[in-house]
Amino acid sequence: MKKIASIAFLFIFTTLIFAQKTISGKVYGEDKKPLPSASVTIEEIGKNAILSYAITDANGNYKVTFTSNDAKVNVKVKAFNYKTTINQYDNATQTLNFNLEVQATEIKEVKLKTKLVTKRGDTISYDLKSFESKADRTLADVLKKMPGVEVNKDGSILYQGEPINKFYVNGKDLMEGGYGTINNSLPKDAVQKVEILENHQPVKILQDKLASENAAINVKLKNSVTMTGRGEASLGVAPSLWNLKLSPMLFTPKVQWVLNYKTNNIGDQVERENQIMAFGNRFEGVRRNFSENSWLSVENAVTPNNIPVNRYLFNKVHYVSANLLTNISKDWEFKANTSYTNNAIDRESIVNTYNANGNLTNRTSVANNFYTNQAKGEIIFSKNANKSFFKNTTTYNGLWNTDVAKTVNVINSDQRNKTPSNNFQNSLSAIIPWKEKLVNVMSFISYRDDKQDLFINPANYVLSLQTEAQNSDLIHQFLNLKTFETIHSASIGFSKNSWTFTPEVGLNYSTNKLITDLNGETSGGVQNFGTSYENNLKFKSLKPYAQMMANFKKGGFEANLTFPVNFNNITATDSQNLDKSLNKVTYEPRLFARYDLTSFWKISAFSGISNSFGTISDIYSGKILLSSTNLSTKDTDIQQSTSKFVGSALEYRNPLNNIFFNVRYNFNDRSNNISYRNFLNINTQQLTVKGYNLENVGSSNSIRTELGKYFPKFKTNASVGYSYSLGKSQQLQAILITPSDDISNFPPPTEADFQNVKSNNQGITFKFNNNYFSWLSVDYNASLSFVKSEIFGTKYTKNTSKNFNHTLSTYLYPIKDHTIGFTWDELQFQNAGATKKNSFYDISYQYSLTKEKMDIELKVVNIANTNAFEDIRFDSTLNQVRETSVNIRPRQVLLTVKFNFK
Structure with missing residues (x-):
């Protein structure tokens, strides 16, 4: 087939x-x-x-x-x-x-009509005025309504279903991929148009030489010198609420800067604006988001799915950032980015667990307090010219988190986890012409130090340690991980007719040192649990490689073939009996091809093979208490995974008729030499995880498509999408145990112990936006998904669930400068014969001072005062149904003043 x-x-x-x-x-x-x-x-x-x-x-x-x-x-x-x-x-x-013959064009009446969407070459331009409604204030508000463009809940932007690789303002990349602040705070009135740069190669010297699969966005402002920005201040009750946002911005031909201070306790997750969402091109160097290296954790309250974050997030956040770009000379740019976050989050949930027979097996209540302090500083020197390229990025990240949990299970517990972390990294990439060739040198160095201390009180809450901890008051798990990584490569590119060849050699090296210790503590001292609960592990990975990249471009056809040969050498040794090594040569070819069938149709295809190997988190002989419910040991061979993939896409974008369409198909076949088994205490849901040298395989097929069209006559933008995926995998059946069971007494599993899991997912999405009436605008988003899970093993298990979500936002303009808004969020979950419905309603009144570019808004959120969000889902790994109830923010009333800085 x-x-x-x-x-x-x-x-x-x-x-x-x-x-x-x-x-x-x-x-x-x-x-x-x-x-x-x-x-x-x-x-x-x-x-x-x-x-x-x-x-x-x-x-x-x-x-x-x-x-x-x-x-x-x-x-x-x-x-x-x-x-x-x-x-x-x-x-x-x-x-x-x-x-052509000269013929004067007689104009009876002059009517200037700007085209909604125009296309010139690989650039598609959107006239912002054509898509905005009276309720819109920022760039993000309007982007969501443009055909072919999609804005995810995390703020990331997709074009034709794929993430963008750059976000420019007047052709400059101030934010280096962290474009959330500009997108959310740039007033729409400052923007002339938004340009989609298809197949965008951000490195100028490589344009017309190397293929690019992604598009970029360029925001063109009305004025070459623009001082603008957005501010917002709110006070409210439920009981006392505040919200302050100040984001002044300056854009000139030589200097750009954005300052940003945001604080609130209304559930607005402003700190996510710091995340990198557009990663550019590999020749620009290494770019990574920094987050907590979560080895150890307290028990976490459940986070709801598909619901807006501000419905359930109980927060107190302060976020400040500053971004500066200046031209040192014609081609050289200097950028400095810095940010700091102080955040406190409260969260509570209750989870009921049912077995395959529908019997209640456990009820767990968790209340969390998360405290975050995170700092980032970045300095970038770059030159992106037609004849050379240079970019050096120096970054520091610091994180000081404390997580607290209070749980109610069979018995109660208090848990605390401290996770200070520091990271320094430097990325350098340079492309220099040499005769008719291009020489590229890249270097990346990173050092990271993570320390984590997990405390659990009382000690007997951890059932898997009741024998060892019977004389202890509390459990203390200590972990320290130091990581050094370096990546170096050199390549030379040369062109012949329509071909560009780039041979490359490189060396990737990383070393990790992991120290862990688990003990009990009393007022009289420390109770050591023995060497089986200790790790002093060194993990090293050395990968020299050589690859050839060939790019062909002629007319509307472009193809890129990369063929790397990797020499993988990995060792893992500790002070006890662990001594593992792997030496393997891998070949990982990748092919990408694109063809412009017409000005409107484009087809692309890709295929390849990838290999990945286990990290230090996949192999250690000493037991580690990852959480109060998860005691883990992974004394196995070094993990190896092989994936073979193929995919294709067909795209249609017609600016003449405002139609955007895409369909994408992906197939993936994978194998892994390590399998894991869960030993589950049925009464407390506490896990012990053990790895085995046993190969498992799996595959997935997926297809998704979306059709969108803008109807100018009716000022309506509508789109419909469909997705289908079929996944097949193997897993070892979870074994139910009691606290007295010793998992070492269970025999190693064989292939006969595998369960075959098949998961079938289908989803339909619909989006609708209408601004036809001068007194009304409507936004409507809906999604319907079906999930069918089947487990074939010692006995057959089948589970089917259905989820339906929709959001309706309407705005009435009964009198000039007056706006009445209404929002309705509806989320429904069906599983195991049960249905959970969640409805939320908001209403607002806004008065606009047009000349002052200021709005005064009174808003009531969660009118019905719903205090809990409920859903029900199937866990195929443990073959059980989980029914969840999460605390929701109560009714709140907010008075807000919104304004532009200019």
Whole structure:
């Protein structure tokens, strides 16, 4: 079946390529001078259907590519103050030159109409005014309504279903991928248009040499010098609430800066604006988000799915950041980015667990307090010119977290985890021309120190340690991990006709040192649990590699083949009996190809093989209490995973008709040499995890598609999406135990102990936005998903769940400068014959001071005063149903003043 599908795909792909034709040439005007900005359109005869079009450049040149099965086509040439010509020509690749006759264009009435969406080359431009509503205030508000563009809940932006790789303002990348602050705080009135840069290669010297799979966004402001920004101040009751946002911004041709201070206790997760969401190009160096290295953890209250964060987040956050970009010279830029977060979060939930027979087996209540202090500083020197590239990024990250939990299970417990962490890294990349070749050198160095202390009181709460801790008051798990990593590479690129070849050699090296100790503590001293609860482990990974990258680009076709050979050497040794090593040569080819079928249609495909190897978190002989419910040991071979993948995409974007469509398919086949088994205490849900040298395999197929269209006549943007995935995997059946059971007495599993798990997921999404009426605007988003899980093993288990979510936001404008808003969030979950419904309602009134660019808003959130969010889900790993209740923010009333800085 796979071979037939591959042959069919290849046949269709080849047919489309050979069916494509190209007409090119010049358009001349008066006195046979080249005529710029003339349109050349290919149309089907007698159908008035546009196949493709092009606009002549400054020298009158044009090139238009199209696909048609007809013997002849119409070619229409139009230009202002010239007579339109239309003639029939053979459906063939050819060169056609046109001489237009002068003809004055009579204008009876002047009406300036800006096109909603225009396309020129690989750039698609959106007129912001065409998509905004009266309720919109920031760039993010309008981006959500543009066809082909999607904004996720975390603020990341997708174009045609894929994440963007750059976010520019007036062509400059101030935020280095952390564009959340600008997107959320840039007033829409400061923006002239938004440009989508398709197939964007951010390194200028590599443009037209190396393929790029992703698009970028460029925000063009109305003025070259713009002082702007957004502010917001709120006070409220439930009981006492505050919210303050101050984000002044300056954009000039040589200097850009953004200052940002935000604080609130209304559930707004402003600190996420610091996350990198666009990672650019590999030749720019290494970019990573920094977060807690969560080895140890307290028991965590459940976080709801698919619900807006501000519904359930009980927070007190202070977030400050500053971003500066300045041009040192014509090509050199200096950037400095810094941020600091102080955050306190409270969370509570209750989880009821049911076995496969529907019997209640456990009830656990968890109340958390999370305290976060995080600092970041970054300095960047860069030169991105047509003839050279240089970028050096120096970053410091510091994290000082304390997590607290109070649990009610069979008995109660108090838990505390301290996790200070410090990280320093430097990334350097340079591309230098050498004769007709390009030499690239990259270097990355990182050092990180993580310390974690987990305390659990009383000691007998940890049932898996009741024998060892019977004379202790509390349990103390200590962990220290020091990580040094370095990545170096050198490559040289040279071009021949339509080919670019880039051979590369490199060396990746990392070393980890892990020290852990588990003991009991009393008022009289420390009770040592013995060497079986200790680790003094050194883990080293050395990977020299060599690879060849070949890129072909001609006309509308582009392909990139990368073939690396990796020499992997990994060792893991400790002070006890652990001594593991792996030496393996791996080949990981990857192919990506893209073809522009017409001006509107684009097809792409990719395939490859990847290998990954276990890290220090996958192998240690001493037992580690990762949490009060998870005692783990992983005395296995070094983990090896192999994945083979293939995928394709078909995209259609037609700015003439405001239609955007894409469909994507992915197949992945993987194998892993290590399998894990869960030993579950059925009464407390406490786990002991043990790894075995036993290979397991799995595969996944997925397809997703989305069709969106903007209807200018009705000022409506609508889209519908569908996704389907089928996953197959193997897992070892969880074994139910009691506190007295010793897991070492259980025999090692064999292939006969595997359960085959099949998961079938389907989802439908619908989005609708309408601004047709001057007195009303409507936003509606809905999603429906079906999940079917089947487990085949000692006995057959089948579970089906259905989830439905929708959000309706309406705004009424009864009188000028007055706005009434209403929001309705509905979330429903069905599983095991039970249904959980969650409804939330908000209402607001806003008065706008137009001249002052200020809004005064009174808002009531959660009118019904719902105090809990409930859902029900199936856990295929443990073959049980989990029913969850999470505390929700109560009704709150807020008075807010919103304003622009200019």
